[in-house]
Amino acid sequence: MEPNSFLISIGFGDVSNMICQKPSYENGSVTFFSSIQTDRLMSSQANADGFGVYIGDRLHATPDYLTRVIESGWDAEKDNGVLVKYSEESGTLVIDSDFLGAEYVYYYLDGKECLISNRMENMTKIKSFSPDLTGIYQYIRAIYSVGDRTFLEGVKQTRAQTSLSINTKALTVSSQHSASWKVAKDKEYSKQSMAELWLQTLEESPRSVLMLSAGWDSRMLLAGNLGRFDFSYTHGELDSREVSLAFELTSENLPKSVFCKLDESSYTLDTMNRMLKDLGHAFFPHWYFAAQQCKLLSDAPLTSGLLVEHLSGHYGITSEGSRLSKGLKLLKSLGAASKLEKMSPDAINSYIVEMLKAPAVHKGWFYSDGFLDSYEEIKSTHSNDVALAIQGYQKQGTAGLQEVFERFKMEHSSRQYFALQTKCGNTANGYHHPFADSRLSKAVIEIPFKNRVHYKLSRDIVGVLAPDLLSKPLAATLAKAKHPVVVQEMSRVVRIAYEGIYRRFKPNASFKLSWNNFQFLNELDIFNETIDSLRSDIWDKSQMHKFVEGFQRGKGNGYALLDMFSKIMTIDNIISPKN
Template structure:
């Protein structure tokens, strides 16, 4: 798992502690003292996360495989820039699939940027008037001595993730999708700017009326696939019987050909869905690895590595897939997770509970909509917490220290909805 870290305006011992933590976890890390602080990272394989821009100023990247090739080519002057510094502000180009930390050589300002999907975490906090940041949360919290945020813990337990930039620790924030942070060391000023237009409708000038929409979407998907492919290596695709993985599989087949592809599926090897995957791969003449959900998934050493590197093992079978595919010599892996989001997989039945969940499932089977026709009103109705009960394993004294948990969670949900 790659990542970036650094800081400016803080005691140097904090930067060194971050670098030591990354090096201990991954076996190595890159870092440079620059512009009054430290910037560092860890990249895939032999690639580098840390570079110097053609116009001066260090930058570091963390993201998909394509961002490391772009960064190397950009630093050599062989490729267009994937981020721009204009009028003291940093903006990411659409080709940037990950996070960027960059220093403006003119003003000395530090910029942290996340692309619109927010697929890769980036955390930050202000310490002694300075800025610290890291792709991993726990080292940042440990080094700064941050205390636990019980509302953040409650959101993870109820929503599987934190909301509105909150984390498991007080005063440590996550940079949200499309946000760009600017920090001025001279005055200690920090600002966060919103840039995402992910959910905005296309304006009339943004679509080509002479091209079929499906053709345009397929061409765009093909371009994304090409960027994700390793130059000489083999690529894997996580396969199921669903439309999202099959669409991605078709694009991979067109761009890479069957010889460079390896399909991977896991689950009940005798199930109807895995049988469908086998038929698809036989038709396409693509090799298929079938992995049972056995005891290997819960190997203690693998779980410990997952916690240290990724900080959660919510889906241990995906961690197992990474280990198996690495042993098979695969250079990169793609999955159709975004298809599940855009296709409505995470709908009302996923967020409701109890009898409301049963009603939502029944409505879905009957082809009926649930809730208000107004998207924001429906989201509030589905997502808002009506009451927050103390988890059985939490000490009463800790729970009593949170004045109104439901109101705090709902305020974060409301703030998240306002960003759409």
């Protein structure tokens, strides 16, 4: 079994021999296995009456969290993580998700057999699955699979604010969805009350290591009791503007700050394969390195601003498209908010489906001809998936273009991709996501998007708790954090224009405004080695080698290529498991 994982099998044969492990619980056709390397992120219990397993970051501060939620019952508006519990008396297995769906599990059920796990690799040890070409395409294109789709046909993932109930005798499933994601359209929030709620969230957070940036997320985290941080950790270019700003934020407040250059991390095939084993993905090797380094200095989990986008008002329609279209959408969001709110449900659905539709012709340099033969069907299925997801949100009470699209992005981009950064601490000291707190999230979502757009709420909270943090500029903008959104965005345009000109004439040079210079990756052979290691026949290895050769010769964006190969490795590991 994979580290820090569980597996539930129903209706299968001798699963113990397949995975070389004894079950924690076995009765009739229901078998439960767990493999826990650290009790900071996963807890399980089993007895004659059944079993339960909890995955989430609340174990850092509350080691008996599993016992508590089993006894008191799960509340998606208060609890965090995911809870799986089975009662032998009722023969019912229940999977409960939290407000943001920050933790999720996978399940397969066909009426005769059932598999449930937080790692799909455990499931492929028991049963062979065909690749889900639509799920793979969606993940390659946007780094998420839509709705409950995954890389494997028949395997689904749990959703946010959802409770699944599986009858283990009839092998049927039913679901209940919370209607909590509702917005009071005219609600004005109290800066003081929101600041107090955020401060309470911080006070209940465990002692941790702060993954520091110069953005709003870190300023929010620095606005509370700084004594809960052992130290801060930053990676990037030491002489970059963002790293300098980050150190200025903490120099007078934290006793210790650690810095590592990006090229100190390991970007070898062995490292990526270790990540696949430890984490189930190959994203963010520099975060994986950070987790290992921090483990040498502290026993505290990593914490960061991941899953902050709902509070920051970052995931409206302004988050999708080119930089020009994002700018135009921002102006529209600020100047015509009421018009966007009045769009009909059908108009909202059509707008989002059109915005996220697959291009007419796919020009991927990595797919085999056999995969591309299915592209027309993939395009249609993808648009249908998006439409069904949007309709589901609307049926559950979410209304307004900005709010509906924000919910889509939070459930897809935020939890399936960006949150994987801190989750690189899975087999080290673990991680903690304060912005995923369900009580905080519910209070935030009740505030109209127009009152949160582009960090309005973030600025108000920091202004109440730590106004000095507004006196310095942000990483992405040149104006001080205290200035209005329009001024901030104008300075962002200037920064982007300068960055574009600089990179055009000096593509391989260190860029002083940005923390992330990954151009050294163009000198490594990791990409060609990765291509040779791929097992699935959906990849065109010959074409991939040719693309990499031209890309590196032209000094392309090293990080963009690393990110693409991280997706490819992650998918290949699932759909073509090693014997």
